[in-house]
Amino acid sequence: MGVQDLAIHVKGLEPAAYDPRTLKGMILNNAIAERGADHLWSSAYAVDIAGQAGGRFATGEEKVRAVMDIEERNALYDSMLLCKFGRAIYTWDVIRDVMKAVTGFNYTVDELREAAQRIIVLHRYMNGTTIEQDRLPPRWLREPVEYEGRQYVVTEEEWSFMVRKYYELRGGYDEVGRPRQDTLARLKILP
Template sequence: MKRDPVGTLAENYRKYGTPLMVERSNLMKFFPTSYWHLVYFERFEKIGPKEMAKYVVSNRACWNCPLACGKLVEIKDGKYAGTRVEGPEYETLFAFGGLCEIDDFPAIAKLNDLCDMYGLDTITMGNVAGFAIEAYRLGKLKSERPLEYSDPESVIWLVEQVAFRKGVGDLLAEGVKKASENLNARELAVETKGLEPPGYDPRSLQGMALGYALSDRGACHLRALMFTVDLSGEIERYGIPLEKVPRYLDNEDRFNVFDCLMLCRFARRIYDWDRLARMIKALTGIDYGVDGLRTVSQRVQTLSRLFNLRCGFKAEDDTRPKRFFEEEVEVEGGRKVVVRRQELESAVKEYYRLRGWDEKGVPLEQTLKKLGITP
């Protein structure tokens, strides 16, 4: 641990886990709030790392991991007494805390526990709840009980409805995309390729706009972790200049190798390309070298693209909801920003070019031949 290349960041993760990001994301104004209308939650300290620390029973870690970022919490008093759950993680705190404006940590722990028991993803469920609240307020959704921001009991009720597909839950159980289509409320919906996004607003962190648009499984932060590029200060945060595209591609390629080896994203500053190549050679005897590993990753990404194309996805799906192009948010210094459509479209086309795909995102014949892929 004395040689820990992550340093203080690792120490903070061991102490607070991913909820550490609640404070940073609010201070830097990229914490999605009030179902994607705002990027700052005024009561964030009530659900932040210091509040969570009051309920932590012990750390949780994957086998032999020095970070131990997981936290087991127990609620001993109040309405939600008896709740004992691993978490909530940052994404759960954003989804129920920010999007639904819930400032009650024990209530979010309860929601986390219910989602675990019912097999519901907390990012999606929190987005679905936020969408339902917004649609109800605008008269587009009828519900057996009122749905309001800052009302944890209505969201707990909604989780039960969705899990058992009862009443309004039957409609919402299909996710934001299908629910918004059935309600004729596409203008409210926030999703990409049917997947609801995590806790990084793409208007405030615009590398994430590119990441959400291009990710093969929809609005996912893990495919390329572009928020790390935005927060590094190396490239303009409030824009998508073409110089961000090679950074996206390099991250995506390296993390494809991570996924092939089942490595944690928190090891991203430990395993660079050279270390990955040396580790694989030591374990298998196969000397891919860095260039060889990049080719493997290019093959992975191109096969994934071919699969999506076969399933009916098109270049038109590599984009963001129109709300992010039209609805401004106020960020640091009072600046108001949106994602500029032309910038995103140009960046997507540049990505296609670097991948060896045509302007419609279809892999070129020479690319398939180079990668040894038979169409």
């Protein structure tokens, strides 16, 4: 066992207080966050704690979609310099209205979503991130944490399903998690 097996980090960044063994949306958040185990990349803990998308232990497609939605809104919050604690206020319609008030442009929600997707995919493309970097610390997969009298780990199946479903739903990552050329062209990142 080496140091990499002991260290709790993703892409070199240690996680915040939100444990993916009992807040399962954080499996995906930590795996796909380009900055590493950054709880603010998609704020999936907010989905889990609020009991949305099947609740804190859900790992299905509904949870993946909910994490993607907040990931996209967070990309815009970062670009607009909005506080993420306002995530319940800044719905897609409010973001659209704020953008119009500030810029005068009449963006549609679909155009804003596409801009957010462009930001997310561009990060991944520039960093060269693949599924190997999207791995979680081995200790989360083998060392349980107790919550309400039960023991929990992240299973390889939970991680694999969520990450691969994310690649599929993100609309254009290959089997190892790289953005495909048609995705880069659709989002106007490359010709």
